[in-house]
Amino acid sequence: MKFSRLYAPTLKETPADSDIKSQELLIRGGFIRKAASGIYSYLPLGWKVVRNIEKIVREEMEKIEAQEILLPVIQSSDIWKESERWFDYGPEMMKFEDRHGREFALGPTHEEMITSTIKNELNSYKQLPMNLYQITTKYRDEIRPRFGVLRAREFIMKDGYSFHKTDESLNETYQDYYKAYEKILERMNAKYVVVEADNGTMGGNESHEFQILAENGESIIVYCEECGYSATIEKATSNEVFSYEEEELKDKEIVSTPNVKTIDEVTEFLNLPKEKIVKSILLRGRDKDILALIRGDQTINISKLRNLIGDQTIQMFEPEEVKKEYGIETGFIGPIDIKDVYIIADQSLKGIKNFVVGSMKKDFHIINANVDRDFKVEEFADIREVKSGEKCPNCSSKINFKKGIEVGQVFKLGTKYSEKLNATFTDQDGKNKPFKMGCYGWGISRTLGAIVEQFHDENGMIWPLSLAPFQIEIIQITDKDKEIVESSNEIYEMLKENYDVVLDDRKVSAGFKFKDSDLIGVPLKVVIGKTLKEGKIELKLRGQKNGELVSIEKKILEEK
Ligand code: ATP
Ligand code: MG
Numbered sequence: 001m002k003f004s005r006l007y008a009p010t011l012k013e014t015p016a017d018s019d020i021k022s023q024e025l026l027i028r029g030g031f032i033r034k035a036a037s038g039i040y041s042y043l044p045l046g047w048k049v050v051r052n053i054e055k056i057v058r059e060e061m062e063k064i065e066a067q068e069i070l071l072p073v074i075q076s077s078d079i080w081k082e083s084e085r086w087f088d089y090g091p092e093m094m095k096f097e098d099r100h101g102r103e104f105a106l107g108p109t110h111e112e113m114i115t116s117t118i119k120n121e122l123n124s125y126k127q128l129p130m131n132l133y134q135i136t137t138k139y140r141d142e143i144r145p146r147f148g149v150l151r152a153r154e155f156i157m158k159d160g161y162s163f164h165k166t167d168e169s170l171n172e173t174y175q176d177y178y179k180a181y182e183k184i185l186e187r188m189n190a191k192y193v194v195v196e197a198d199n200g201t202m203g204g205n206e207s208h209e210f211q212i213l214a215e216n217g218e219s220i221i222v223y224c225e226e227c228g229y230s231a232t233i234e235k236a237t238s239n240e241v242f243s244y245e246e247e248e249l250k251d252k253e254i255v256s257t258p259n260v261k262t263i264d265e266v267t268e269f270l271n272l273p274k275e276k277i278v279k280s281i282l283l284r285g286r287d288k289d290i291l292a293l294i295r296g297d298q299t300i301n302i303s304k305l306r307n308l309i310g311d312q313t314i315q316m317f318e319p320e321e322v323k324k325e326y327g328i329e330t331g332f333i334g335p336i337d338i339k340d341v342y343i344i345a346d347q348s349l350k351g352i353k354n355f356v357v358g359s360m361k362k363d364f365h366i367i368n369a370n371v372d373r374d375f376k377v378e379e380f381a382d383i384r385e386v387k388s389g390e391k392c393p394n395c396s397s398k399i400n401f402k403k404g405i406e407v408g409q410v411f412k413l414g415t416k417y418s419e420k421l422n423a424t425f426t427d428q429d430g431k432n433k434p435f436k437m438g439c440y441g442w443g444i445s446r447t448l449g450a451i452v453e454q455f456h457d458e459n460g461m462i463w464p465l466s467l468a469p470f471q472i473e474i475i476q477i478t479d480k481d482k483e484i485v486e487s488s489n490e491i492y493e494m495l496k497e498n499y500d501v502v503l504d505d506r507k508v509s510a511g512f513k514f515k516d517s518d519l520i521g522v523p524l525k526v527v528i529g530k531t532l533k534e535g536k537i538e539l540k541l542r543g544q545k546n547g548e549l550v551s552i553e554k555k556i557l558e559e560k
């Protein structure tokens with residue numbers, strides 16, 4: 001590719017609404033463009049990297065004999081009602097009706113779809129285990145889309161699903177994916193950790209997350225150097241052997257302003273027994289302050305919650321309980337009335353992920369409201385520093401904390417979906433049994449952001465060779481010197497045979513070319529300039545201060 005023909009609209013200025021370095025660089029480097037909140041276009045360079053990520057993922061999937069398929073994005077509500085997730089999944093699911101009034105969703109995930117697709121035709125123990133995957137666009141109406149492609153509302157995921165007769169067989173495939181995910185990360189040169197994770201509403205009993213380490217990561221990882229224990233903070237706190245930030249919240253007071261109800265007013269309004277409310281949340285709305293009540297168990301990720309809505313007192317609810325005791329439904333969509341907005345969190349999904357945000361009508365139904373559209377959540381400084389000196393749940397040594405970006409997660413689902421959707425096989429003994437299932441997600445487009453978040457400097461991105469949009473960039477220092485232009489072209493033609501090369505032939509200054517090259521992070525620069533007279537060109541690795549002069553005859557390029 002010649003740079004003069006390349007569509008890579010690079011920017012010198014930092015884009016106004018980028019809230020993390022990777023997002024800034026991907027926009028400045030002309031890799032992505034924002035179309036709407038959490039929705040991005042991928043331009044040639046960004047798409048090349050995405051394709052490289054997909055290539056690695058596909059190769060590793062092939063090695064574990066996962067077969068690629070493609071399931072529809074548009075999914076009927078029927079299957080989601082069978083699994084009982086049509087309402088449980090919460091407002092992250094983007095729903096719509098067709099012209100006949102039938103309900104659909106844009107798939108946020110595909111457990112229901114894969115199970116309903118294979119059932120009836122995958123029906124004998126002889127066909128098991130079965131291992132299928134796809135790479136496709138997913139839709140999640142994230143409460144707070146941010147950090148560019150890291151938390152988008154439309155994003156690309158690789159999702160794998162496996163079906164088994166026995167737990168042993170499920171374990172084997174789970175291990176295959178686990179190892180494949182490690183390979184994927186190694187092939188990207190990423191610094192990562194694998195952590196124990198919560199199954200959440202996915203169901204099942206075992207799960208691991210694959211986290212790319214990054215200071216600005218949204219996940220908090222708990223780890224112990226002594227015994228090797230590592231888990232997400234949600235997992236570490238869920239078994240109650242480890243507590244996190246609870247105490248400090250106890251004596252926080254509700255801030256009362258004319259627009260905010262006090263806890264007394266709210267308990268009266270909702271007719272809630274007061275002793276059930278131990279904490280509450282105050283959101284600062286665009287037009288007014290919003291009081292949110294949340295009740296749940298201790299597993300709520302307070303740090304994430306606080307990161308989202310601010311350093312406020314927190315009260316948690318279980319929706320089912322709210323429904324039973326107070327007749328309040330969650331999940332209704334209707335006209336927005338911002339007057340009194342309450343938040344009921346789905347505790348089983350760990351708090352912030354599945355808020356039902358809404359205004360309270362007289363009949364106590366919750367109507368959906370949309371963060372950003374209907375009110376703004378105030379940006380909050382930092383995640384509060386994690387308390388040090390906590391004890392490892394495993395060996396009681398001192399525990400440590402890191403931050404990471406979740407790029408992959410594997411789950412043992414058990415029979416949750418196969419039972420609900422009645423997907424069974426005939427076993428050797430002639431009996432019909434539900435499949436044991438596993439599911440395995442990988443954030444393809446998130447990986448693009450996560451790798452940049454881990455590998456960049458003040459000048460731009462630093463791509464590992466395996467993902468780089470180009471492996472080599474030839475920088476032709478001037479377009480005025482015939483010899484330089486000719487040699488650049490010759491070397492370009494030669495390298496093109498074996499490498500993905502870009503020749504910067506633009507009629508701009510050498511300095512400009514170097515800046516762009518650093519910004520887009522090509523691993524190796526081949527500089528063709530004055531030294532050509534002595535038969536030498538310069539090779540320079542991205543991120544390295546000084547280059548190396550080599551003579552062309554040595555054909556050192558190929559060795560490099
Ligand atoms: P998170 O905890 O960050 O919300 P998740 O646990 O909800 O992610 P999974 O359901 O495990 O996500 O989906 C599998 C993978 O898809 C994740 O590990 C992540 O890499 C990716 N992913 C999930 N949500 C998003 C998103 N909003 N934007 C981009 N990638 C995402
Ligand atoms: Mg999520």
Ligand code: MG
Pocket residue numbers: 406
């Ligand atoms: Mg997660």
Ligand code: MG
Pocket residue numbers: 406408409
């Ligand atoms: Mg996950």
